[in-house]
Structure formats: C-alpha cells, structure tokens
Amino acid sequence: NAGVMQNPRHLVRRRGQEARLRCSPMKGHSHVYWYRQLPEEGLKFMVYLQKENIIDESGMPKERFSAEFPKEGPSILRIQQVVRGDSAAYFCASSPPTGPGTEAFFGQGTRLTVV
Amino acid sequence: AQSVSQHNHHVILSEAASLELGCNYSYGGTVNLFWYVQYPGQHLQLLLKYFSGDPLVKGIKGFEAEFIKSKFSFNLRKPSVQWSDTAEYFCAVKGLSSGGYNKLIFGAGTRLAVHP
Numbered sequence: 001n002a003g004v005m006q007n008p009r010h011l012v013r014r015r016g017q018e019a020r021l022r023c024s025p026m027k028g029h030s031h032v033y034w035y036r037q038l039p040e041e042g043l044k045f046m047v048y049l050q051k052e053n054i055i056d057e058s059g060m061p062k063e064r065f066s067a068e069f070p071k072e073g074p075s076i077l078r079i080q081q082v083v084r085g086d087s088a089a090y091f092c093a094s095s096p097p098t099g100p101g102t103e104a105f106f107g108q109g110t111r112l113t114v115v
Numbered sequence: 116a117q118s119v120s121q122h123n124h125h126v127i128l129s130e131a132a133s134l135e136l137g138c139n140y141s142y143g144g145t146v147n148l149f150w151y152v153q154y155p156g157q158h159l160q161l162l163l164k165y166f167s168g169d170p171l172v173k174g175i176k177g178f179e180a181e182f183i184k185s186k187f188s189f190n191l192r193k194p195s196v197q198w199s200d201t202a203e204y205f206c207a208v209k210g211l212s213s214g215g216y217n218k219l220i221f222g223a224g225t226r227l228a229v230h231p
Contacts, residue, residue, distance in 0.1 A: 033218065035221070040223075041223065042121075042221055042222060042223035042224040043159075043205060043221040045218055045221070048218040048219075055218070056217070091158065091159070093159075093219070099216070100147065100166045100167060101147060101164060101167070102147075102216075103149060104219050106151075106159040106160070107158060108157075108158045109158060
C-alpha cells in the first residue's frame with residue numbers, strides 16, 4: 001500500500017503563473033487535507049475535502065486558491081497568479097472515513113518557489 | 116472553534132536529558148489528540164494518539180503523552196532523549212461536533228535540538 005503521493009516535490013513558478021499541486025491519497029482513504037508550512041509558523045490548515053465535496057475551506061485564501069478532490073484521480077490544489085508570498089511547503093494528508101482515532105497520513109510535500 | 120497551543124518553540128537538550136513538550140488545546144467537546152514528528156527534510160509521521168480510554172498513551176521510540184481533560188492538555192514526554200530525536204514536534208487536535216469529526220488542527224510546532 002503506497003503512502004500519500006504528492007507531486008511535484010519541487011515547483012518553481014514565476015509571479016503571475018499558475019501552480020498545480022497534486023495529491024494521491026492512500027488506497028481506501030476518502031478524505032484529504034491540505035496544509036501550508038512556512039518557517040517558524042507550523043502547519044496552517046487550508047482545506048479539508050471528501051471525494052467530490054469540500055468539507056471545510058475556512059483556511060483557504062478567498063482569492064486565487066482553489067482545491068478539488070474528484071471522484072477519480074488525485075486531489076488538486078490550484079494557485080492562480082502566484083505571488084512571492086505563496087512560496088512555502090504544501091503538505092497533503094489523507095485519512096479513512098473519519099471516526100474515533102482515525103489518523104492522517106502525510107505526503108512528502110511540494111515546495112513551491114515563486115521567483 | 117478548536118485551536119492548539121504549543122508553549123515552547125525551541126528546545127535544546129543534551130543526550131539522556133528528559134523531555135516534556137507542552138500542548139494545550141481549546142475545544143469544549145470530545146477530542147482526538149495527536150503528536151506528529153517531522154525529521155529534517157521529511158514528512159510528518161505519527162508518534163502517538165489519544166481518542167479514548169487510558170489517558171496515558173505510549174507511542175513509538177519511547178515517547179508517551181498524557182491527556183489531562185481538566186487542563187485541556189496533552190503533553191509529550193520522553194525520559195531520555197537521543198541525538199536522533201532532533202526534529203520538529205507538532206501537537207494536533209480533532210474535535211467532535213454534531214456533524215461528525217472536525218478538521219485536524221496543528222500547533223505551531225516545537226523544534227527540538229539534542230546535542231551529543
């Protein structure tokens with residue numbers, strides 16, 4: 001059973017371009033989280049998704065950021081018109097259908113650099 | 116809304132010293148609590164978790180944590196640290212609401228450096 005797969009591992013974008021980050025959850029996992037990690041700031045929650053449904057997007061910036069988790073295929077975090085401040089590590093985690101004690105498993109992350 | 120507070124951002128210890136990292140959460144209902152570790156350049160891995168039963172939980176690599184409901188705390192401990200414990204440690208909480216379990220929220224993390 002492969003772990004959570006994120007790609008690309010490193011992504012460089014120029015200001016104004018679009019960034020697409022992909023996350024394939026572990027087999028059997030129907031829930032996906034996206035977090036952003038900045039130095040000295042820990043993990044900031046962005047969005048919590050179930051297949052074809054956004055459960056909680058309270059951590060997502062209102063503009064330029066969107067996320068989806070389609071019925072088939074990976075979850076995608078999309079950042080339009082990137083700016084320097086978007087440079088960070090973006091981590092995806094997946095979990096089974098939520099219940100007591102269910103834990104989230106993390107991917108290796110995508111390091112986005114905006115130049 | 117649920118939140119997590121980790122008191123120490125940086126901790127420096129010598130090998131064999133004892134470790135205690137503080138974690139307090141804010142949520143009035145049932146919670147699941149977690150400690151994750153992130154070794155340099157790697158992804159987060161679960162150290163231990165609490166969701167019911169014995170409030171003293173034991174995890175991997177000799178770590179343990181105690182859930183004290185009255186204090187809303189879930190402190191991480193290890194009696195004797197090793198150089199290989201150098202990493203960043205994150206406390207996380209997931210609360211239970213009428214709609215099911217909420218999102219998993221993390222604290223700011225504690226960077227532990229262990230010197231030989």
